[in-house]
Amino acid sequence: MAHLARTSIRLTRSVLVALTLALVLLAAPLVSTPVSAQQASTQDVETILAGFTRGQFPATLAAVDALAASGHPHAAPILQALSDRRLVFETASRRVLWQEGGQTFDALTGEPVAAPGPTTDVRVSNAVRRAVQTAMASLTLRAPNPATRIEAAVSILRARDLSQRAALAEARAEETDPNVQRAFDDTLAGLALVDPDAPEAERLAAVERLTARADAGARALLLSVPADATDAVKAAAAEGIAAIDRRLEIQGHVQNLFFGLSLGSVLLLAAIGLAITFGVMGVINMAHGEMVMIGAYATFVVQELMRAFAPGLLDLSLLVALPLAFATAGLVGIALERLVIRHLYGRPLETLLATWGVSLILQQAVRTLFGPTNREVMNPSFMSGSLELFGIALTWSRVWIIVFALAVFLALLVAMKATSFGLRMRAVVQNRRMAASMGIRTPWVDALTFGLGSGIAGVAGVALSQIDNVSPNLGQSYIIDSFLVVVFGGVGSLWGALVAALSLGVANKLVEPLAGAVLAKIVILVAVILFIQKRPRGLFALKGRAVES
Incomplete structure (x- = not known):
């Protein structure tokens, strides 16, 4: 019974941390631009970074998502440091730091830290790494380099992260490079195909686009049509696979x-x-x-x-x-x-x-x-x-x-x-x-x-x-x-x-x-x-x- 009680307390704390971070995001001042394009205040970022010091994976996952959406200028190096096990926090002050090239940097300000106190590593799991990969892809959807934006779209599609559809659609609306536009459209089509909530018409349009793409990646996506898809979608996917096979041959x-x-x-x-x-x-x-x-x-x-x-x-x-x-x-x-x-x-x-x-x-x-x-x-x-x-x-x-x-x-x-x-x-x-x-x-x-x-x-x-x-x-x-x-x-x-x-x-x-x-x-x-x-x-x-x- 005591073990169940402790487990219940840990889960309750995790839920409370996640809700707190979500409320912080909702409380951020709203303007006409998307949230992902805003830069959160220093106080908001401090609250987000605090999630990395909890020692609990749900809190870390929530902090990853919140940091990626905050617009913090140092979000990318912080998340990369987390994935590489280079993200730590001072045990006494709970200040989050990242280590790079033999130096230590303050995650809040990005300034070098000369003599940090005793530190504790931020715990990382496979789920955290996957979340970081998806978050990094979201951060690079608007990178200056077109190749980086294309790679971000490919990473989102590879992870089949449906949570990035909205951010990807926003980035697609602002994109002007034709090659990047095609990559974004292909990713949106692939996500629509595996989304259980996508309507049949959207899935059929995705099948048509992937069939026109006619490469091994498109074929793999058509093979992964969910079981809950309608007969029309499954039949269109089968025809698309056959057409791609002929073209690949x-x-x-x-x-x-x-x-x-x-x-x-x-x-x-x-x-x-x-x-x-x-x-x-x-x-x-x-x-x-x-x-x-x-x-x-x-x-x-x-x-x-x-x-x-x-x-x-x-x-x-x-x-x-x-x-x-x-x-x-x-x-x-x-x-x-x-x-x-x-x-x-x-x-x-x-x-x-x-x-x-x-x-x-x-x-x-x-x-x-x-x-x-x-x-x-x-x-x-x-x-x-x-x-x-x-x-x-x-x-x-x-x-x-x-x-x-x-x-x-x-x-x-x-x-x-x-x-x-x-x-x-x-x-x-x-x-x-x-x-x-x-x-x-x-x-x-x-x-x-x-x-x-x-x-x-x-x-x-x-x-x-x-x-x-x-x-x-x-x-x-x-x-x-x-x-x-x-x-x-x-x-x-x-x-x-x-x-x-x-x-x-x-x-x-x-x-x-x-x-x-x-x-x-x-x-x-x-x-x-x-x-x-x-x-x-x-x-x-x-x-x-x-x-x-």
Whole structure:
């Protein structure tokens, strides 16, 4: 009995504290502006803060709501301190304080307190934290930053706090930013949907708006239609869920298509140089992947130098790295052709083994210079973030890689068709002996062609450094796929490399959701093998020096 009596006394005190705080708010002078927009008097704030010193959760909850509605200029830091267990009160004077950055501040005035007396922590529970989260959202509905206001609306909807509907509606009436207006309207619709007292017409309008929003969050809200909703609301919600599922499925396919195009662009960059060297010279260069790696490390070196000596120009590091990566990888390629490959023409197995050995040497050299660990290459500001298009997030880094791959392809196409070097190279591809008899120095064409293909691989490394880890093993991840692209598209054909790379990239990303990443690669490989059995020359066949006319 004594225990029940004590419990009854505690509950009675809690109720009295809550009623007292409510009466304080009601007694505040009323004007035409909303209560939340007013600033309570010092005496009112003192009474509100006293609720934090009671040591009872109901009193703390009431104080949280009252403080958020008081307009007190220090309400936000006080509530945040409460959530973080940094809100205390002096044991003797009952003065409420908050601690931040090694200092103590008076909750009433916001002034620093040099030497506070003995303090007691304000007790916090999960319910108090939820109340603080909702109160903070209410405080930020009129924050100067639009992003903060949007986040406040999202927080209210996430908590499904119906007590904030009025404050949100008031803020919506004053809002002028279209993006914030949409966020407020979406939150109001979501709250109306879960409000048991909302009329059917309002709930149907909320269902219609959420269906038009057509994202995963809207679908989750439609799934949570209360059991007390009318049959019409439930039927509309079911139709809305089905419509959102259809749209999300379409968006998923479009996003997979985008990922496929970006993967195809990466394969194109890695394979286009190989398409040239393999087509002109018939050389299986297993060190081609290391040319990609050299380009990636050239980007890393340029970025580190600019970070040290010209940090203000760091966003331009890729533009500086492009010609340097091309020149470095191109010179390594020319040296490889002059020192190794030219002695092994007509011996494909020896060439394969020799270039594989060169690839191991280059990998070990990079490990010695830069270490075996991954190196970070920063994305410039114009390649950071994502582009929101029809509800689909397209990362800028991949968008730029698609554009860059097409630009490299077009530049190489122009070089092949509209320059004297391109003419000589095509002549050697068509008929090496005839080209030599016309005065073309075919050995130097071989060397420069190998340098061109290696230089383009280095440029590919610049692009890959933005989406992949820069490590000594970077090139090995793409060498097999590069040969697959070249064989599938047609040896020596630039258009074949373009079509093959994009086709394989898109096919791989479309098969992945059905079969998984590993099995998808196996399926694509088997499909290419079967295709080559029927069409050995690939999609776009050209005559190489092994097929003289």
